[in-house]
Amino acid sequence: MPGNAAPPVGWGSRSLGDYDSIPRGFSDDDRRAPHRGDLFHPRPQMTLRSWRPIRKGALIGFAAISLPVGLEIDDVPVLVSGGKAWATLPARPIITADGRVAKLPGTGKPQFITFLRWRDRQLSAAFSQRVVALVREHHPEAFVEEGGAQ
DSSP states (O other): OOTTOOOOTTSTTOOTTOOSSOOTTOOHHHHHHHHHOOSSSOOOOOEEEEEEEEEETTEEEEEEEEOTTSOEEEEEEEEEETTEEEEOOOEEEOBOTTSOBOBOTTTOOBOEEESOOOSSHHHHHHHHHHHHHHHHHHOGGGGSOTTSOO
8 A cells, every 4th residue: 555544444454343533422342342242242133123914925024123233124024935934125116107106017016126235145145034033033923824834
């Protein structure tokens, strides 16, 4: 690197938890605690704020979650099909120029577009698994099919 400029955060020996300044009102321990995940500073977890059951096709309901970084995401769809459960980030319907919801050709089902996405498949899978686990833990009845099977 030219001159005495410090390398960007995350390069070399610096970790993403090392910052040049600590926000007012926070101690050095507050800054590092979320990254450590040790006995005295457990790693923050995703939490389920609410659950809204809705049965429509593969959809079994919508979760509202809080992420450890402070982000709250509402209307996270949770789906079950073929014995597998998964969650996705919210999406919105595509609206045509004449103000109607765009439909998939041949099926007539609405088309959706994502406005949030994970940068890779591993993050997406981890998010999905954690959301499903939270819903199973707090609302196991959501995974009982209409006929009583789980």
